[in-house]
Amino acid sequence: MTYRLAHSLVDLRAEVDAAYPGRDKASDGWIGNAEHASRGNGSDHNPDRSHPLGIVRALDLDKDDRDGSRANIAQTVVDAMLRTKDPRVKYVIWRGRMFSSYVSRGVPAWTWRPYNGVNGHFEHVHVSVNPGSTGDRPGPWRISTPLAPAPATPDPEDTMTDEQFKAHLAAMREGFTSVVEEVRNLRPVLNTINTTNDGTRVAARSIHSALEKVVGLITPSAAGR
Template identity: 40%
Template sequence: MSNQSIQSSHLQKQEHFDDQAAYIETMGDTSLNRPYYKSMLTHLARQNWQSARSLLKLKAQIDELYPSRQRNSDGIIGDSAHCPGSSDHCPNNAGVVTALDITHDPINGCDLNTITEHIINSRDLRIKYIIWNGRICSSTIDPWQWRNYNGQNPHNAHAHFSVMGSRALYDDDSDWVISEPEIILSPNSVLLSPVYNRGSAPIDFINILVSWARNADNEIFNWNANYDIYSHVRQDLGPWQGIMHRKAVMLEVMRVLAGYESSWNWQAEHDITNPTSTSDCTKEAGIFQCSANSMVFDASLKELLRSVAGKTDCQSFRNLTKSNKYFAIEYCARLLRFTINHHGPIKRYEIHPWLSKEAVQEFTNLLSSTT
């Protein structure tokens, strides 16, 4: 496939193209007046442009991992309506485009919440900035921290990746860190034991649980004075043997809870048999069936939503709980430290018969592994 054939149709529409604000933030607004930007994109340059090799590598890795993903919002080069210009979608003075858009398609595995977090956590030197879902993360300004992005396009259909202007970096086609190494479980793994009548947890669910826990703040699992999930399952899974054991216990509770609540369905809608599920604030959503009204249990829960979504309304909570796997896991884990009453299967001791100390030990081994 030629570079020209990868040109995204969405880049041909003004309302779908806006990363100039990010450029100005990174380079300074005076750079837009440089003669280079007024003349860099000649007709010849548009005919002979190349994509940065690092971004071709990123796209190839994503395509290999998620071959059935949608590509309707993918894009590399901007059209003549936008170039010449300040965007990294326009070729630089070497004729190289240093930006890439990738379509968000979690249904087919391409979850940009997960991919962007892996790249940010890897601190890859090639990244200049990433724009995704109303936020921007730069490697130079408040390095590697998400901040609100106020450009015209919130970038919630695709993520924008810009790489550095140095050829040594933008043409570095070494592998990107976009996922955790796949966990290999034996057919006899306790983690694959059935939950109630729901079957066994999918391996990719186990994989993302472990991936989240490896990087999660220890404070989520530390002792507190609440009657929380650790108090509730102590007789089944205790006594506690340190932070790694406590992490593993939390994962085992969530393994069973997700099966019981939704059969491990990230996109699960609310419980139609629950007479109180009547509004965006009371309707359960997602794999753990949390509802937005659970934010009343502690102010930190609403702040977690604000830090990820930039807002705290109930509809945003429902949407994020179904679309952002890391958020869904962390929110549920934090909620379980304040109360066990939000989840009926926990409150009524319904998950307890399927909790396993052997599964906790297996989670501990996975968390301890460096592979």
């Protein structure tokens, strides 16, 4: 059985290696293990058999630099993806969250949303690229150099420790769940609204739509892993 890593991801790995020559690679990976293989096409770590060479369209990159003197490598990669919005990107998973290059469950493209997969990706960042020639295309990724200055106002979530962030995510999910239950209790009331009133009917539909989006946000994700 033949397979290869997407050319784009070969270049991404080489670019990160060049920027961080002493980095830890213990959590690096690309070809799926038996657990990934059991998901069939449900994981981008499995070879894409629509291509004769079986292209693997996912790469994991360890977050750590062995000398400990530089910023988190995974965060550098994530920041670059959000900054450049490279058309090769399909989605990225990092620290219990993910973003994609397309709208998903009502969440805009390139916007963080909760990721509820078994592996929260706290030790490495997962990058999946798009199918076809777009995702396979080689070329630079414009990853920031290790010594690039930090943003003047960093996202507070990016400065939390892993344990703080896990607690933060748990609180967010609990809050979402509470809101969903409260809105679900409104459904019987919405169903009794006089639907002859156009404005009221539109408002009821908007509430239903908002509810479905919230439910989608807290439903376990089947993406990439």
